[in-house]
Amino acid sequence: MFEVWAAAPAIxxxxxxxxxxxxxxxxxxxxxxxxxxxxxxxxFTAVGADSTGQVVHGVRFSWETSNQDKxxxxxxxxxxxxxxxxxxxxxxxxxxxxxxxxxxxxTRRPIQTDLEWRLDQGSLQDSMIGHLNTDNLLASMLDxxxxxxxxxxxxxxxxxxxAAAVSAVGTPPFTPQEQTRLGPVMPQQNFNIGIPVVxxxxxxxAANLTLYYNSNVWGARxxxxxxxxxxxxxxxxxxxxxxxxLGFGRIIYYDWQYDPTYTGTYSLMLIDPNxxxxxxxxGPQSNTATYQTSDGTHITYVGSVTGGGTLYYQDGTKVxxxxxxxxxxxxxITESNGNYIQIAYKQNVYNLDGSCAVCYPPMAIDYVxxxxxxxxxxxxxxxTLIGISPPGGSGASFGYSTVTLNTDFQGAxxxxxxxxxxxxxxxxxxxxxxxxxxxxxxxxxYGMIYRIAFQGGNSVTYDYPLGGEPLYFTTxxxxxxTESPNALFTYSSEFGSAVITRPDSSKLYLNSSTIEVKxxxxxxxxxxxxxxxxxxxGQQQVQSITTYDETGKATKVDFDCDIYGNVINKREYGYQIxxxxxxxQEDSFHLRDLSAIH
Numbered sequence: 319m320f321e322v323w324a325a326a327p328a329i330x331x332x333x334x335x336x337x338x339x340x341x342x343x344x345x346x347x348x349x350x351x352x353x354x355x356x357x358x359x360x361x362f363t364a365v366g367a368d369s370t371g372q373v374v375h376g377v378r379f380s381w382e383t384s385n386q387d388k389x390x391x392x393x394x395x396x397x398x399x400x401x402x403x404x405x406x407x408x409x410x411x412x413x414x415x416x417x418x419x420x421x422x423x424x425t426r427r428p429i430q431t432d433l434e435w436r437l438d439q440g441s442l443q444d445s446m447i448g449h450l451n452t453d454n455l456l457a458s459m460l461d462x463x464x465x466x467x468x469x470x471x472x473x474x475x476x477x478x479x480x481a482a483a484v485s486a487v488g489t490p491p492f493t494p495q496e497q498t499r500l501g502p503v504m505p506q507q508n509f510n511i512g513i514p515v516v517x518x519x520x521x522x523x524a525a526n527l528t529l530y531y532n533s534n535v536w537g538a539r540x541x542x543x544x545x546x547x548x549x550x551x552x553x554x555x556x557x558x559x560x561x562x563x564l565g566f567g568r569i570i571y572y573d574w575q576y577d578p579t580y581t582g583t584y585s586l587m588l589i590d591p592n593x594x595x596x597x598x599x600x601g602p603q604s605n606t607a608t609y610q611t612s613d614g615t616h617i618t619y620v621g622s623v624t625g626g627g628t629l630y631y632q633d634g635t636k637v638x639x640x641x642x643x644x645x646x647x648x649x650x651i652t653e654s655n656g657n658y659i660q661i662a663y664k665q666n667v668y669n670l671d672g673s674c675a676v677c678y679p680p681m682a683i684d685y686v687x688x689x690x691x692x693x694x695x696x697x698x699x700x701x702t703l704i705g706i707s708p709p710g711g712s713g714a715s716f717g718y719s720t721v722t723l724n725t726d727f728q729g730a731x732x733x734x735x736x737x738x739x740x741x742x743x744x745x746x747x748x749x750x751x752x753x754x755x756x757x758x759x760x761x762x763x764y765g766m767i768y769r770i771a772f773q774g775g776n777s778v779t780y781d782y783p784l785g786g787e788p789l790y791f792t793t794x795x796x797x798x799x800t801e802s803p804n805a806l807f808t809y810s811s812e813f814g815s816a817v818i819t820r821p822d823s824s825k826l827y828l829n830s831s832t833i834e835v836k837x838x839x840x841x842x843x844x845x846x847x848x849x850x851x852x853x854x855x856g857q858q859q860v861q862s863i864t865t866y867d868e869t870g871k872a873t874k875v876d877f878d879c880d881i882y883g884n885v886i887n888k889r890e891y892g893y894q895i896x897x898x899x900x901x902x903q904e905d906s907f908h909l910r911d912l913s914a915i916h
Contacts, residue, residue, distance in 0.1 A: 338376050338691075342366035345379070345416035347409050348662035348684055349642075352420050353442050354399045355427035357605040358625040360640045361649035362395040362418060363662040364409045365685055365693050375709045376691040380410045388422060394658060396638060396650060426605065427624040427641065429574075432476075433672050435644035440668030476738065479572030479587050481537035481550035488532060488594025491613045492850070492858065494828040496818055498799075500770065500778060505809045505816035505828065506795045508534035509780060511770070512592060515564075515706050515714035515751045516694055525659050525688040527564065527706065529714070529749060532593040533766045533780070535561045536793040544735055547791065549727050551739035551765060554589060557681040558703045558716065559745045560765060565683055566661060567591045569598070569639060569646040571623045584623050614857045616883045632882045643680040657689040664698075677701065702744065717748035724763030729788030739765075764794045777802045843868050853879040 333341075347364050354360060362381070366374045383389045383397070384406035391397040391407060402424035406417045421442050430438065485493055486507055495502040501511040509532075516527040537553035540546070552560040554570060571584040586598035586609050598609035598619055605627075609619040621627010621639060626646065629637040634654030639646050642663050652658040662685050664678035678701045686694040697705035707713035722742040727734035743765075749757040760769040763785015771777040780796040783789065799807040805821040818826040823838035834845040844867060851861040864874045878887035 333376070335376065335378065338374055339378070339412040341368045341374050342377055342411040342414045343369045345409055345411060345414050347407065347416050347418040349665045350416075350418045351442050351665075352418070353423065353439050354420055355423045355425060355625065356399055356402065357426060357622070358399045358641065359638065360397050360399070360420075360626070361638055361660060362391070362397060362407050362409070363649075363660045363685075363687060364395070364411075364416065365662075365687065366411050366414065373693050373695065373709075375693055377411050378691055382408045384408065389420060394650065395660070426603070426622075429603070429624060430644060432644050436666075436668040436674070437670075437672040439666075440670050440672055443670065476555045477570040477572060478537070478539070478550050478553045478738065479570055479585060481539040481548070481553040481737075482587070482595060483537060484587070484595045484597055486534050486537075488530075488590060488592045490594055491615060492830060492860075494816070494830060494833060496816075496826065496828065498778075503799070504534075505811075505818060506797065508532055509796075509799075510592060513714075513749055513751055513754065513757060515749075516708045518688065518692060518694070518708055525686055525692065525694060527686070527694065528591065529751075530563045530592040531561050531767065532563075533561060533768075533782070533796075534793070535766045536764070538793060541735065546735060547727075548735040548737055549725075549739075549793065550737050551723070553738065554587075554595070555680070557679050559718070560743060561767065562746055563589070563591060563593050564703075565591060565681060566637070566648045566651060566659075568648065568681065569619065569629070571646070573600075575600075586619065586623070588617060588619070588629070612857060614853075614859055614883055616855060616857060632884055645680050647681065659689075660687045662686070664696075664701075712752050714749065714751040716746050716750075718744045719747035719761075721745040721761040721765060722763065723765055724785035725765075726786060726788045727791065727793075729790045762794070766794065768796075775802065841868075842866065842870075853883050854881040855883060857883055859883055 344367050345364050346367070347362055349362070352360060364379045366377045368374055379395070381391045381393060381395050383391050385403065388401040388403045389397050389399055389405045389407070397407065399420070399422045402422050405420050405422065407420060409416050419442065484490065486504065488510060489495065489502055493504065495504055501509065503509045511531050513529045514526070515529050516525070518525040535552055537550040538547050539550060541548045556562055558564055568589045570587050570589065572587070573585040574582050583600050583602050585600050588596040588598055588611065590596070596611040596613055596615060596617060598611060601607040601609050603623050605622045605625050606620065607622060611617045616632050618630045619627055620630070624641055626638070626640040629639060636652045637648045638650040638652070640649040642649065643666060647663060648661060650658055650660050661683060664682040664684045666677045667675040669675055678698070682701070682703065683696050685696060692709045694709070695707045696703060697707065702718065703716060705713055705715045720742050723739055725734065725736065725739070727736070745759070745761050747759050755772045755774065758771040759767045760771070762768045762782045764783055766782055768782040768784070769777060769779045779800045781798040782794050782796050797809050807821070808819045810817045810819070815827045815829040815832070818828070820826065824843065825836050827834045827836065831848050832845065835843045837843055845865070847864045849861045850858050853859045859879045860877060862874060862876045864872050866872050874891040876889040877885050880886050
């Protein structure tokens, strides 16, 4: 009897870097043309394709400029504009080459409306690029500036920061939230869900993408001219549709104020990828102004309102911000070991009169690359995002439906002042992501998702007003959450705490210093108490966490922080014995999120 052995399948040989570069037939640079100003930085990114048009992953590009006195560029494509003029950005991979064109104007970029931005960028037309070496035309291009309309008191483009409560979206530091299987909930105000759509492991900094949603899509501000409250829909402009964020965060500016130097100052706000908002304080329109959060995160931004800059995190991560589509958007994220992610945004095409030839949403991403040269591609139907494709794997897809607004904030048939509120919009109605059930969303007439359904019939529903109901001078709230088939959670408040009554009649009490669960008889089942102090840098941090079990026995953890808010010492204590806390041990290490309070 003979045994038959099957040959082991051959393991595909991995291409070398030289072989990958040799496959590159064409290179696409983003942006391929740009009108900039002295002192700005701009990140240029590239993707290579083979002779069949397929993206070649794992390629490293070389960068140079046609005039280093006017623009300097580093090996990652980050350019600094030094002097006025027209300069070529040159990108190469093997024998393939591509060029981008930059016109540097001789001043600092002024505050621009979206129309002024389009006029400015549209002044550099493809048909002109070949003729810009003539002195007269180049001089006229350099002297061109958009018609000034004065400072924008409302903010950057369509963002209205004064109507956006910093603490009402995402996961603000030290704000107690109910943890649910879909994500954190601010009782009555906001639910936050995150759907992973891409996860690329790799060296150092992984290129991961999560689609986040925040249900609190309305803000409110007092208008002194109208002498009434104005309700603002989507006050911090969202993408891919209202309430959703996808990408790596952004910075907005708003609330211009006069100062004696006649330059004016703006407030800046950092928007995290999950929608959390951090005030960065106020500063002038200087290319080297310094801003910092004051909420315990110690995040610092050095740069300008319109020229870009760098955001610094306490773990050593740096984020390069450029001015893209008249927005401050991250273009490169670099970790402490030098690994990076680069983000390329869809480039709009403008006519000389400022009209759009092709216009995507301002935050629309074209592709994302990492240090290993892998490319995450974004697919569009027209200008609407429909899919994301990672290298060598299945991606996520998105469906949309028309949402018609039907609002009444005042009641009694009194017209309510609103702003940014369209008659209708295209809202994401379904998400299909790898290794995830399909998500399906239903919208209220007030513009937020109120029901999330999954394959198999499970669902989560919030009792937001469905449209047309008078709210009587408040933004939409929910009082109940229902998880199928019949698990009901109700929201109320009691003595300064949010109270969540659970299906088993137990109650969860939340406030900034205490999280406690009580049974239906009012007996405590578990309790956590937080105390706070200021770190040496003057910002609030958790000083201690004391945890009680159902018998009332306590354990405790103390923390010491450095000037930047990093935990440098942790002391753990056992159960109390005769009023004293026994069994302490001390460790020295760095730690950030230590508890249910973020």
